[in-house]
Amino acid sequence: MTPAFEKLQQALKQLPGVGYRSAERMALHLLVEKPAQLPALVAALESAARTVRRCSRCGNLAEGELCNLCEDARRDGAVVCVVEHVPDLVAMERSGAYRGVYHVLHGRLSPIQGVGPADINFAALEARVRSGEVRELILALSNDVEGEATCHFITQHLAAETAAGGAPIKVSRIGFGLPSGGGVLYADAVTLKSALDGRRDYV
Amino acid sequence: MRLRRLTLQNFRNIAMAELSFAGRQQFFVGPNGQGKTNLLEAVGFVTALRSFRTADTRLLLAQGQREAAIACDFEHEVQGATKLVIRLHGEGKEVACDGERVTRLADHLGRFPTVVFSSQDQQLIRGAPALRRRWLDLTLAGTDPVYLHGLQNYHRALAGRNQLLKRQAATAELAAFEQPLGAAAAALVAARRRGVAALAPHVAAGYAQISAGAETADITYAEDSAPGDGDAAAWHAHFARTRARDLQFRGTMSGPHRDDIDLRVGARAARDFGSEGQQRSLVLALRLAQVSHVRECTGIEPVLLADDVLGELDPTRRRRFWAALGEARQVLATGTELPDAELGAWDVFRVAGGGFAAEAGP
Numbered sequence: 001m002t003p004a005f006e007k008l009q010q011a012l013k014q015l016p017g018v019g020y021r022s023a024e025r026m027a028l029h030l031l032v033e034k035p036a037q038l039p040a041l042v043a044a045l046e047s048a049a050r051t052v053r054r055c056s057r058c059g060n061l062a063e064g065e066l067c068n069l070c071e072d073a074r075r076d077g078a079v080v081c082v083v084e085h086v087p088d089l090v091a092m093e094r095s096g097a098y099r100g101v102y103h104v105l106h107g108r109l110s111p112i113q114g115v116g117p118a119d120i121n122f123a124a125l126e127a128r129v130r131s132g133e134v135r136e137l138i139l140a141l142s143n144d145v146e147g148e149a150t151c152h153f154i155t156q157h158l159a160a161e162t163a164a165g166g167a168p169i170k171v172s173r174i175g176f177g178l179p180s181g182g183g184v185l186y187a188d189a190v191t192l193k194s195a196l197d198g199r200r201d202y203v
Numbered sequence: 204m205r206l207r208r209l210t211l212q213n214f215r216n217i218a219m220a221e222l223s224f225a226g227r228q229q230f231f232v233g234p235n236g237q238g239k240t241n242l243l244e245a246v247g248f249v250t251a252l253r254s255f256r257t258a259d260t261r262l263l264l265a266q267g268q269r270e271a272a273i274a275c276d277f278e279h280e281v282q283g284a285t286k287l288v289i290r291l292h293g294e295g296k297e298v299a300c301d302g303e304r305v306t307r308l309a310d311h312l313g314r315f316p317t318v319v320f321s322s323q324d325q326q327l328i329r330g331a332p333a334l335r336r337r338w339l340d341l342t343l344a345g346t347d348p349v350y351l352h353g354l355q356n357y358h359r360a361l362a363g364r365n366q367l368l369k370r371q372a373a374t375a376e377l378a379a380f381e382q383p384l385g386a387a388a389a390a391l392v393a394a395r396r397r398g399v400a401a402l403a404p405h406v407a408a409g410y411a412q413i414s415a416g417a418e419t420a421d422i423t424y425a426e427d428s429a430p431g432d433g434d435a436a437a438w439h440a441h442f443a444r445t446r447a448r449d450l451q452f453r454g455t456m457s458g459p460h461r462d463d464i465d466l467r468v469g470a471r472a473a474r475d476f477g478s479e480g481q482q483r484s485l486v487l488a489l490r491l492a493q494v495s496h497v498r499e500c501t502g503i504e505p506v507l508l509a510d511d512v513l514g515e516l517d518p519t520r521r522r523r524f525w526a527a528l529g530e531a532r533q534v535l536a537t538g539t540e541l542p543d544a545e546l547g548a549w550d551v552f553r554v555a556g557g558g559f560a561a562e563a564g565p
Contacts, residue, residue, distance in 0.1 A: 109379060111366035112359075116376060145359040145383045153379035188309055189348040 005031065057128065059104035059121040060089055069093075069101055076100045078135035078163065082125065082154065084108050084142065092140065100138070103128065108141060108150040117153065126157060132164035139173040143194065204315065204503050205533050206246065208276035213265040214291075215241040216557035223561075226550050228534045232541055233554030239537035242559070243508040245273050246535060249287055249315045251345065252296060252308065260291055269293065277315065280503050287315060309348045316345060316497045316505035320512045324486045328473050332463035339464060342493050343398040346500035350394050357387035361455055364442070369453045377446055384458075385439030391459045392426065392433060399424040399464065401499075405492035406485075410468075412527040413520060414484040418469030422489075427461035483516065487524055494532070509536040518543070 001009075005027060012023035030038050054060070055067035058080075062068075069075060079100030083089050089102050107120040128134055139154065141147040155171050162168055177195030178187055187195070205227075211220045216238050231239045240256075244263075247255050254263060264271045271291045279285045290297045298305040305311050326334055344351040363380045403422050410420035431437030441457070449455055466473040466489075468481045477485065497505045507528065513521055513536060525546050528534060536542070541551065551562040 109376065111363045111370070111372070111376075111380070116372070145356055145363065145380075145387075148383040148386075149360070149363065149379040152382040153375060156375060156378060188307070190309070190352045193349050193352075 054104075054106075054121075057124070058102050059106055059124065060102060061086060074099075077133060079138065080125075080128065080134050080136070081138040081140050083140050084147075088140065100136075105141075105150070108146050109153055110146045120150075122154070125154070129158045129161045129169065132162070134161075134169060135163040135167070136170040137172070139171065141173075143176045204280060204506055205278040206275055206506055206535070207278055208274075209242075209246065210274040211242070211245050211272070213268040213271040214245050214273060215263060215265060217241055217245075218265060218557060220557075220559050222552065222559055224533075224550060226548065227530075227532070228536070228547060228549050229552065230542060230549040231535070231537045231552045231554050231559070232539070234539060237554045238557040238559075239554050240510050241557075242554075243319070243510050243535060243537060246275070246506065247317050247319050247508055248273060249275055249289065250317045251312060251341070252289070252298065255319045255321070260296060261293055263291055264293070275315075279315075281501075282314070309351070312344070312348060312351065313346050313497075313501055314503075316501065316503055317508055318490055318494050318497065318505045320487065320490050320507065320509040322511045322515060324490065324512075325482055327486055327489060328466055328477065328482050332461070335464040335466075336460075336462065338489070338493075339395060339398060342402070342496060343394065346497055347394075350398075353387060353390045353394060356383065357391045357459065360384035360387050361458070361460060364449075365454050368449050368455065371450060371453075374446070378443065381439055381442040381446075385437075385442055386435040388438040388442075388459050389433060389435040392424075392429075392462070395459070395462070396424050402492045402496055405495040406488045409488035409491035409495075409527055410484055413487055413523045414481065415523060416481075418481075420473075420485050420488055421465075421467045421470070423465045423467075425463045425465045427459070427463070428457040480517070480520070484520060487512075487527075491527055504532055507532055507534045509534060511537050511539075513542055513546075514538050514540065521546070 008031070009020075009023045009027045012018055012026050013020060015023075018026070030041065051063045052061055053063075055062035055070055056065050057070045058067060060067040060069060062070075064071075070077075076099055080103050081089075081092060081098060081100055082103045082105065083092065084105055084107065086104055086106075089104055092098055092102070103121070103125045105120045105122060105125070107115050109115060109117065109120070129137075137154070137158065139151045141150050151173055158169065159171060175198050176191075177198050178184065178191065184192065205224075207224055209220070209222045209224070211217045213219075220242070231242060233239055244254050244256055248263075254260070257263070269292060273287075273289045273291075275287045277285045277287065286301055288299045298311060300311075300314075327338055340350075340354055344354060360380055360383045364377065364384055367377050367380060399422060406422050407420055414420075428441065430441035438458075442455075445455075445457055466485060468477050468485060471477075473482060473485050494505055494507065497503065516524060521543075536549075537554075542549065552559045553562060
């Protein structure tokens, strides 16, 4: 192997989900097996690096100042769904069930991994709420210790705020339980407990 | 559950062993250091995919080998005839049940119960509270995945709060982690109390059978701190109240991770007042209670692994302990000498240098 090849392999290995062998395969593929694909990839990387950034309002991917969701006038800008990562937002969008806007934290509180409030996109959420534009917060964070702590942190900070007009902000957290179309039989014990704890009156 | 066939490969000092077990009790006899306990360790490994001797799976591989394997044929109350194959290598372990790969530990836990009786067990009485908590946690988690999940949640929230205390973090961040910590503490203490209450009659019954003395044995859950109603809100308030002190100590100084289990014989603390014989009887009673608990919760009779415990008991206790085990359970036992004839007929295996030779039956 040559020094330049090894440098490329090292760089590829830094990417999430890529190990030493995969990095080697990718580098070989790009340089030797299908070199014709290389210019298109380089161009795509350069153009994306130039244009893609975080939406200044919600943290989603954007090419201008705001992302297409924040710019979409048909969406309800007063209802904000808080998610941990961009793929979570994409999953919510795929459901097609949600017509509000988002706020992406790009992480969650995790003292063990050294992630505090200053390391996630929380100050921007606080600013949005303080500006009075938010009427309702929907917390769609993961169902574990760190997710719950982050929900609690957000609620503590923002529950006292009011929407424009003085009405208190409504805060809710999404439910946890059985997958749709899934029977009780195949759910694991912990999911079933979650579903039981989160049961609702049925009328 | 009955273990009918056991195959080991490169497991500690056992290069290769293929053993068939026809009867209900098997005895492995030989001098020390030949591989008796290694064999029990391999059988015990199937229960929770961990060794009862070490947390480091790599130590289980024979020297210079990259992979070890444990294969068991069970007659199983729930699953019928079942073949379990476990492969161990440097990076981890793979489990296949009847050829199907097991991917979630929660799916596996509790399906192949074993209970180890070890000569180290007296530490349960004499040692630190952590050993008793561990015994209780393993006993309850072995039959209840919700308990395991709750226990993991508590320790994760606790690690988060401790990290924040160490860093002298702001109140809001600490309060955020005290929320899940409080909920997990309330759930954990309630589950442990229920668990100890369910185990207590078994401990008392087992002790009475083994000691045949006038005194009775009793276990209770002893809480380090018990705030208010013990619900999530009370625990949450407790951690808020102790925050200032914990910030000084840079660690969570109170909570279920400091709890203990009181073991009493004749209403006196077994650790301080129990005689050698009483302590030996009590520790066997704790293990027997574990056996009964597993059967009650899962309907599966665990396989008993008795590592060098028979030799340590006086003849009367040994006979009574044996009677307490009952007729239904399979026992794999080790010792440097063969047991008395009065303990029934054994399949005997002579152990030498990691090899096992079946002795012809009587």
